[in-house]
Amino acid sequence: MNTVLLPCDSPRGIILLFLGWGTGLKPFLHLRKPGYDILLINDYRDFSPENLESRLRAIRDDRFRDTGEEYAETIVIAWSFGVRAAHDFLRSTRWNVTLRLAVNGTLSHIDAKRGIPPEIFNGTLENLSSPTLKKFRLRCVGNMAAYKKLFPEVESENIDSLKEELRWFASLDLVADTSLWDKAIIGLDDHIFPPDNQMLAWEGTDIYPLGATAHFPDFGKIITEFVADKRRVADKFGCTRRNYTRNADAQKLTAQSLFEYLWQTAGKRLTENRRTLTVLEAGHGDGTFTRRYFPDLSPFIKKLVLADISQDAYLPSAGGCDEGERGIGLQTVVGDVESGEFASRWLTEETYDMILSASMLQWLNSPSAFLGKCCRALRSGGVIAIAYYGEGTLTELIAAGGSGLKYPSMRRMTDIARKAGLDVEIAESEDIVLEFDSAMDALRHLKLTGVNALPKDSSPADTRRIIRDWPLDTQGKATLTFRPVYLIITKNRKELTKS
Numbered sequence: 001m002n003t004v005l006l007p008c009d010s011p012r013g014i015i016l017l018f019l020g021w022g023t024g025l026k027p028f029l030h031l032r033k034p035g036y037d038i039l040l041i042n043d044y045r046d047f048s049p050e051n052l053e054s055r056l057r058a059i060r061d062d063r064f065r066d067t068g069e070e071y072a073e074t075i076v077i078a079w080s081f082g083v084r085a086a087h088d089f090l091r092s093t094r095w096n097v098t099l100r101l102a103v104n105g106t107l108s109h110i111d112a113k114r115g116i117p118p119e120i121f122n123g124t125l126e127n128l129s130s131p132t133l134k135k136f137r138l139r140c141v142g143n144m145a146a147y148k149k150l151f152p153e154v155e156s157e158n159i160d161s162l163k164e165e166l167r168w169f170a171s172l173d174l175v176a177d178t179s180l181w182d183k184a185i186i187g188l189d190d191h192i193f194p195p196d197n198q199m200l201a202w203e204g205t206d207i208y209p210l211g212a213t214a215h216f217p218d219f220g221k222i223i224t225e226f227v228a229d230k231r232r233v234a235d236k237f238g239c240t241r242r243n244y245t246r247n248a249d250a251q252k253l254t255a256q257s258l259f260e261y262l263w264q265t266a267g268k269r270l271t272e273n274r275r276t277l278t279v280l281e282a283g284h285g286d287g288t289f290t291r292r293y294f295p296d297l298s299p300f301i302k303k304l305v306l307a308d309i310s311q312d313a314y315l316p317s318a319g320g321c322d323e324g325e326r327g328i329g330l331q332t333v334v335g336d337v338e339s340g341e342f343a344s345r346w347l348t349e350e351t352y353d354m355i356l357s358a359s360m361l362q363w364l365n366s367p368s369a370f371l372g373k374c375c376r377a378l379r380s381g382g383v384i385a386i387a388y389y390g391e392g393t394l395t396e397l398i399a400a401g402g403s404g405l406k407y408p409s410m411r412r413m414t415d416i417a418r419k420a421g422l423d424v425e426i427a428e429s430e431d432i433v434l435e436f437d438s439a440m441d442a443l444r445h446l447k448l449t450g451v452n453a454l455p456k457d458s459s460p461a462d463t464r465r466i467i468r469d470w471p472l473d474t475q476g477k478a479t480l481t482f483r484p485v486y487l488i489i490t491k492n493r494k495e496l497t498k499s
Contacts, residue, residue, distance in 0.1 A: 002043040003055055004029075011037045011063060012336075013073040013098075014056075015227065016089075018042075020080025020105065021169065022136055022162055023216070027150040033223050035231055036075065037063065044085050045165050049092045056095065072339035073098040075227055075365060080192065080215065081169050084109040088172075090180045096340035099365035101226055102184045104193050104215050106201035107175035114201035115174075116193055125166045128159055139191045142214035150216070178205050179419070182366045183406065185222065187213030206409050226406055228365050230336055234310045243448040245286045250432045250482040251359045251449070255289040257430070258358050258387040258486055263296070265425050265488045266354075266383045270300050277353040278303045280346065280377075282337045282370075283360025287314030293356065298328060305346065307333040338364055347377040354383050359484070361388035367408040368416045375420035375489070384422075384489040390429060392483040396442070400469040401462075410485050417489045426488035431481055439470030439478040446480070 004025055012035045019028065019042040028040050039059065041052070060071060074095045078086035083105030090100060108114035110121045124136065138147050178184075184202040188195050192215040199207065210217065244251075270277075277300045284290050284306045306313070311334045335342050355374045361367040367388060374384055390407045398404045414424045436442040443466070470478050 001041065001045070001047040001051055003052075004040045005059060006031060006038040006040065007063070008032065008034065008037055011035065011071065012231075013037075013075060014039060014059075014071045015075040015077060015223065016041060016052075016056075016086070017219070018076070018078035018082030018086040018089075020082050021165055022133060023140065024151070024157075026152060027216070028219065031219055031223060033227055034229065036227065037071075038223075041082070041085075043161075043165060044081075045161070045168050047085055047088075047168070049089045052089055053093065053095075070340060072096070072336055072341065073365065075099045075101075077101045077103065077219075077223070077226075078105060079103040079217075079219075080105045081109055083107060084169065084172055084175070087175055087180065096338075096343065098338040098369055099227065100181045100183075100369075101222075102181055102202070102205075103217060103219075103222065104185065104187050104190050104198070106193060106198055107178060108201055109172070109174070110170060111174055111197070111201075114197050116197075121166075121170070125163060125170070128163055128166070130157065130159065133157060133159070133162070136192075140214065140216040142189065142191075142216075146214075146216075178202060181205055182368055182412075183208060183226070185210060185217065185226075187215060187217055189213055190215045204411075204415070206406075206412050208406065225403060226365075228363055230309055230363070233363055245288070247445060247448040248286070248288060248359075249434060250480075250484075251288050253432050254387050254482070254484040255292045255358050257484070258289065258385060259292050259296075261426050261428070261486050261488050262293070262356075262383070262385040265490070266385075269381075270297065277301045278305075278351065278379075279354045279356065280305045280307065280352045282307050282355070282357040282374075283363075284308050285310070285313055285360065289356065289358035290314060297354075301328050303329040303331070305331045305333060305352075307335065307337055307342070307346065309334070309336050338366070338370055343373055347373045349376050350379045351377045352382060353379050354385070356384075357386045357388070359387060359389065361386060362390070362393075362405050362407055368412050371413055371416050372420060375417060375422050375491075378422070378491045380492050382491045384417075384487070386489075387484050387486050390483050390485040392429075392431070393481065394446075395481055396471055396479055397446070397466070399471050400439070400466045402466050407483075410487075413485070413487060417487070421491075423490045423492075424487065425490055426486060429483055429485045431483055434480045434482070435473075436478045436480070439467040439472075442470065442478040442480050443467065 014037045015033060016039050025040055031038055074097045076086055076097055083102045084107055087107055106115045110116055110118055137151050141147050141150060183206045185208045186195055186198045188209055188211050279301050281290060285308060315332060355378060364370050378384060391409055393407055394404045410427055414427050417424050472478055
């Protein structure tokens with residue numbers, strides 16, 4: 001096993017990039033992600049999860065030698081045959097993995113229906129030479145220009161070592177259970193892992209097809225789009241909080257609907273119990289949802305934990321909720337709810353009677369993994385009420401060539417809750433469509449609400465192109481579609497626990 005660290009300044013997390021077979025390291029050495037170290041992993045001949053864990057501990061100890069800290073989160077991105085190797089690591093690791101992303105690979109890595117057909121694999125192994133390796137790499141990238149840019153001459157490669165590595169992959173069992181994985185990227189022009197095979201292999205997982213993408217994708221773009229820049233999110237929210245509160249029309253409607261679903265499901269039980277509730281709200285932001293539920297729920301709350309990544313988030317004591325006069329114990333937490341530190345301190349088993357979140361989960365690297373932690377932190381009889389923006393949100397921006405978040409599917413989220421033994425009482429979505437006089441006004445609205453509408457490195461020309469290509473309705477108006485998903489999840493449907 002070979003590992004190479006691409007360090008960043010002041011890391012908060014680490015990305016483990018499990019590479020495929022036969023490409024070497026050169027095409028990946030340029031990769032960077034602000035706030036994240038990147039560890040390249042290849043040459044799996046002596047790979048084992050234990051070996052990788054040992055190297056990770058050594059890297060962590062070296063990177064945080066002066067502070068004794070930990071990586072807040074670990075991201076796993078695995079490509080091609082690296083997907084199968086990464087799966088063994090995920091099955092055993094205790095590191096705080098917040099995103100598990102497969103790229104053009106499957107867990108049934110050598111299989112006629114769900115991987116590389118065995119006859120293709122065997123032919124590659126039996127006939128491997130410098131010329132056939134060059135042919136393989138050319139098929140990976142799709143054209144000669146990309147090949148010359150990415151790969152050195154293959155004559156310097158150790159063909160015997162590459163054959164040995166292929167035999168190692170051939171020794172691995174095929175895996176059918178994909179539940180450990182969050183998302184799968186499938187290049188529709190992949191000539192190594194047939195796209196149809198990948199589609200079948202990843203059924204039940206959130207799939208992101210990429211048209212005209214070869215087996216070797218743009219990893220820089222994937223890391224940018226699929227790994228949340230949480231520091232930027234926090235900074236942008238801090239700069240736009242007041243504007244957000246004035247302009248977050250969709251978020252206000254979402255908060256109102258979520259409260260109505262919550263009250264419809266749990267209101268009777270709440271009113272029949274004395275004040276005993278311990279409540280966590282994740283991502284309270286500007287307090288849009290907090291202000292909506294607090295007047296009605298406060299008679300039943302004894303402890304309220306408000307957590308947000310931004311230090312500029314709303315505080316009830318400054319906003320008229322008068323929690324002190326009502327005898328409520330209020331705790332505010334500034335931090336990343338996906339971090340290992342947050343999970344170990346604030347998401348311990350059976351801690352809360354109610355867990356709430358509105359318009360936040362789509363910013364996480366793995367909303368489904370966070371939901372799983374919330375399920376474990378819920379007491380018997382408790383309620384999880386969340387609203388997040390799902391597939392179909394900001395379709396106009398994406399149609400115009402802008403970048404959107406990778407929104408979690410309702411199916412994936414409900415599967416997580418049910419596998420944790422909880423009951424999904426409500427799983428609904430709706431479209432909230434905002435109308436503007438022009439595309440410029442629509443983009444301005446996104447900026448005022450702190451939404452990351454354009455990439456960090458976008459140019460004025462990019463903005464002009466998006467405005468030009470923005471789809472208009474029959475009245476010549478520019479619209480923005482938000483598709484909130486509402487989930488009300490209960491644990492055993494018992495009455496809320498009294499304390």
